[in-house]
Amino acid sequence: MTSFAIVLVIVAAFIHATWNLLAKRAGGGTAFVWLFATLSAIIYAPITIALIVIQRPHIGFPEFLFILGSAILHLMYFLLLQRGYNTGDLSLVYPLARGTGPMLSTVSAIVFFGERPTPIALGGAILIAMCVFVLSADIRQLQKMGTGSTVIYGLLTGTIIAAYTLWDKRAVSTLLIPPLLLDYCSTLGRVALLAPFALRSWDKVRTEWSTHRLEAIGVAFLNPLSYILVLTALVFTPVSYIAPSREISVLIGAFMGTHLLRESDAPRRLFAAAGMMLGMIAIAID
DSSP, X not given: OOHHHHHHHHHXXXXXXXXXXXXXXXXXXXXXXXHHHHHHHHXXXXXXXXXXHHHOOOOOHHHHHHHHHHHHHHHHHHHHHHHHHHHSOHHHHHHHHHHHHHHHHHHHHHHHSOOOOOHHHHHHHHHHHHHHHHHHOOHHHHHHTTOHXXXXXXXXXXXXXXXXXXXXXXXXXXXOOOHHXXXXXXXXHHHHHHHHHHHHTHHHHHHHHHHSHHHHHHHHHHHHHHHHHHHHHHHHSOHHHHHHHTTHHHHHHHHIIIIISOOSOHHHHHHHHHHHHHHHHHHHHO
16 A cells, blocks of 8 residues: 555554544433534535535546435444444444454455455455454353344444445545535435434434533544545555555444443453454555
């Protein structure tokens, strides 16, 4: 990868882990997702309008379909992720989702996009996958501990991560949709799709605002910023390199979960996260 792509991915990883910490603290479900999506739409409206006026990007029917598809995939991602945080620890859900996603993204990019990462890069991706199993431990034991559903949500979230990564890669590199515009339209889509629920459950939205206002504002600002940086890197870098490299955020997220939230089983989780970090380094130096 180029130095610029590495910088974009590393900065995005720190921002990504931070907003996940805030989302875990809120644990508000669908009402919280709609609230921070609405706040994001408000916060990023001025800069998005400026981009449209200055660049005048072409948005035809294919671009519209990709924007709509991105909005649906990201909505599924946020709902599954928030559900996982409601049932389990940040340092379990976050690495599972972020570890599964890049492995599936890499394999799919090779199969569908014809990408050909080098053996070193593939070795890094495989190491990340192995660490997912280390972190998950024995599934039967996890079920006895009441965390079986948490593992399922983590894996499902990872699958959606792979889907939207491939989808958005095509949008920004082939259709040349500006990363900021793609992310903003995706945010507007989530706001619109969840609006009926928000109206029916307005009391829950008000409760989220009164109890988790700071978390909602933090996620609203940081979530789009982290992904816009990743989309920018995807414009000129293969998915099979960017997707696994993003997983430096796993190490950061596991550290936050075990040290800031005092979640249990820190040694095993941090060991697995460190292995994912080594896999990312193998890809970055290739």
